[in-house]
Amino acid sequence: MSEETIFTKIINGQIPSEILFQDDLCICIKDIQPKAPTHVLLIPKKPIPRLVDATQEDAALLGHLMVKAGDIAKSLGVGDAFRLVINNGEQAGQTVFHLHMHILGDKTFTEGSLGM
């Protein structure tokens, strides 16, 4: 079995974090090292390591995360301009191997840029 990530520990309450939202399937916390004025993480409670490890069985969960990402962006006041980022794999910048979406807002995004 793979080792527990920091996000599993946050979900289980073993490590404190500023929780903005949670339900049975996911949790939303503030990123500890924000890269934009609004930078939160939306994390499924199921510990899927990377997006490519998700299966058809996870389709409803992934859909739920997308809907919640929009709701959370709206509730944070960035519903009209935010970026949703998933880093998949170390070379793509993934550092925590528990699937998560970055919701980034309140930042001027360069047209066409992928930079965070």
Ligand code: 5GP
């Ligand atoms: P990744 O690089 O894997 O896509 O994103 C991991 C994110 O988790 C980073 O933006 C990092 O700042 C954030 N992070 C890492 N450890 C913690 C933590 O203990 N608490 C919170 N709130 N965020 C964390």
